[in-house]
Amino acid sequence: MDTALHSPAEQALIATAERVLPAGSFGNMPGDLVIREGRGSRVWDESGREYVDFLLGSGPMLVGHAHPEVTAAVQAQVALGTTFFANNRHGIRLAEAIVAAVPCAEQIRFVSTGSEADLYAMRAARAYTKRDKILKFEGGYHGMSDYSLMSLAPKRPGNLPRAIPDSAGIPASVRDEMVIAPFNDIDATAGLVREHKSALAAVIVEPFQRIIPPTPGFLADLRTLTAEHGIPLIFDEVVTGFRLAYGGAQEYYGVTPDLCSLGKVIGGGFPLAAIAGKAEIMAHFDQAKVGDDGFLKQIGTLSGNPVAAVAGLACLEILHRPGAYETIFKTGRALMQSLDEKLKRAGIPAQVLGEPPCFDVVFTTTTAPIRNYRDMLTADPALTRRFNALVRERGILKSEQKYYVSLAHTPDDVRVTQDAWDDAIEQLTKERSRG
Numbered sequence: 003m004d005t006a007l008h009s010p011a012e013q014a015l016i017a018t019a020e021r022v023l024p025a026g027s028f029g030n031m032p033g034d035l036v037i038r039e040g041r042g043s044r045v046w047d048e049s050g051r052e053y054v055d056f057l058l059g060s061g062p063m064l065v066g067h068a069h070p071e072v073t074a075a076v077q078a079q080v081a082l083g084t085t086f087f088a089n090n091r092h093g094i095r096l097a098e099a100i101v102a103a104v105p106c107a108e109q110i111r112f113v114s115t116g117s118e119a120d121l122y123a124m125r126a127a128r129a130y131t132k133r134d135k136i137l138k139f140e141g142g143y144h145g146m147s148d149y150s151l152m153s154l155a156p157k158r159p160g161n162l163p164r165a166i167p168d169s170a171g172i173p174a175s176v177r178d179e180m181v182i183a184p185f186n187d188i189d190a191t192a193g194l195v196r197e198h199k200s201a202l203a204a205v206i207v208e209p210f211q212r213i214i215p216p217t218p219g220f221l222a223d224l225r226t227l228t229a230e231h232g233i234p235l236i237f238d239e240v241v242t243g244f245r246l247a248y249g250g251a252q253e254y255y256g257v258t259p260d261l262c263s264l265g266k267v268i269g270g271g272f273p274l275a276a277i278a279g280k281a282e283i284m285a286h287f288d289q290a291k292v293g294d295d296g297f298l299k300q301i302g303t304l305s306g307n308p309v310a311a312v313a314g315l316a317c318l319e320i321l322h323r324p325g326a327y328e329t330i331f332k333t334g335r336a337l338m339q340s341l342d343e344k345l346k347r348a349g350i351p352a353q354v355l356g357e358p359p360c361f362d363v364v365f366t367t368t369t370a371p372i373r374n375y376r377d378m379l380t381a382d383p384a385l386t387r388r389f390n391a392l393v394r395e396r397g398i399l400k401s402e403q404k405y406y407v408s409l410a411h412t413p414d415d416v417r418v419t420q421d422a423w424d425d426a427i428e429q430l431t432k433e434r435s436r437g
């Protein structure tokens with residue numbers, strides 16, 4: 003612990019966390035940062051240090067922290083009861099709003115986390131097709147289930163399509179149910195789909211994989227390929243839903259899957275996620291429609307939670323107003339362009355990669371476009387860690403992987419961030435010249 007950086011109160015919290023939490027943390031971020039509060043585009047730690055926040059709670063806070071309209075909606079609902087298990091009007095209205103917004107969504111089922119949404123989307127596809135295998139892409143993130151934690155981040159990627167588990171504790175048999183393909187490579191994917199078509203229950207993809215955009219035509223070709231073979235296509239829209247556009251990546255890239263998972267933004271900062279898709283597949287959540295054999299049992303204590311639903315509805319209402327996405331994209335574009343220019347000017351080999359609401363710098367000497375997980379492995383991990391640390395020291399909060407841009411970020415936040423980048427790049431340049 004750096005005692006120069008932390009107040010005695012924060013030091014005490016960090017010490018307690020180290021005693022009672024494995025690795026001293028909730029598992030998401032290092033335990034040396036304890037956030038006290040957030041408002042708009044800024045957060046403060048327990049030592050009172052202020053940050054321009056590009057972590058956004060790992061994405062949900064797209065309209066900013068403690069937005070007055072979200073807070074008012076939540077406060078009103080808290081006084082009326084916080085969870086009922088039974089249907090409630092706010093969850094029903096949120097489902098209606100999602101069905102109206104998201105192209106593939108004819109019906110939806112609520113769960114509490116994106117991990118669950120992905121797990122049930124894959125299960126629904128299995129129930130529908132009566133097949134077992136799932137094709138996913140190397141480097142694609144679909145939460146924490148046994149099936150999803152395959153070839154997310156293999157340190158030594160093996161021969162595709164063999165899956166490599168990302169975690170201890172996953173039954174060995176699960177890897178045989180997963181087929182791994184390279185993102186943005188339609189020929190390799192088509193070969194695998196043809197080879198496994200009689201066993202494939204679904205193809206699941208992050209349409210915008212981490213920070214890698216799809217190459218032109220890739221998603222459309224994937225749509226055609228899966229449709230040709232009667233294999234449901236699942237878009238994981240936990241990150242992209244209501245972020246790349248109001249209708250998510252499927253609206254933004256113009257390709258409609260059969261099913262999608264949603265999370266983060268739709269819960270407005272509360273635990274709420276969803277599986278959405280074609281009524282024919284969603285029917286497997288309805289025993290009366292599909293009978294005992296086809297029925298997918300799915301129950302969750304907090305599903306459709308009314309507090310989360312009112313928060314989500316308030317966020318969606320704000321995002322639906324004219325100009326919301328233009329503002330987010332304008333901020334993100336300004337940030338991406340200036341980071342790129344600054345790194346070029348400093349002669350630091352790098353690519354700024356992503357879409358304006360979600361991007362990062364990849365420190366690589368490769369000048370060819372980064373198209374998949376293996377291309378990302380050309381990045382210099384030490385340089386990435388150092389730049390992130392320098393930026394953090396200068397009051398910019400982000401995850402190790404990405405900058406999330408919000409509607410609450412202002413031109414002043416952009417200026418503060420640009421100054422922090424200038425300073426961090428200057429320091430990095432000095433350190434690199436010292437070798």
Ligand SMILES: Cc1ncc(COP(=O)(O)O)c(C=O)c1O
Nearest residue numbers: 115116117143144145240241265
């Ligand atoms: C693309 C994607 N899918 C699924 C998840 C899992 O969501 P959750 O953390 O809510 O379980 C995440 C989380 O970051 C994600 O980025």
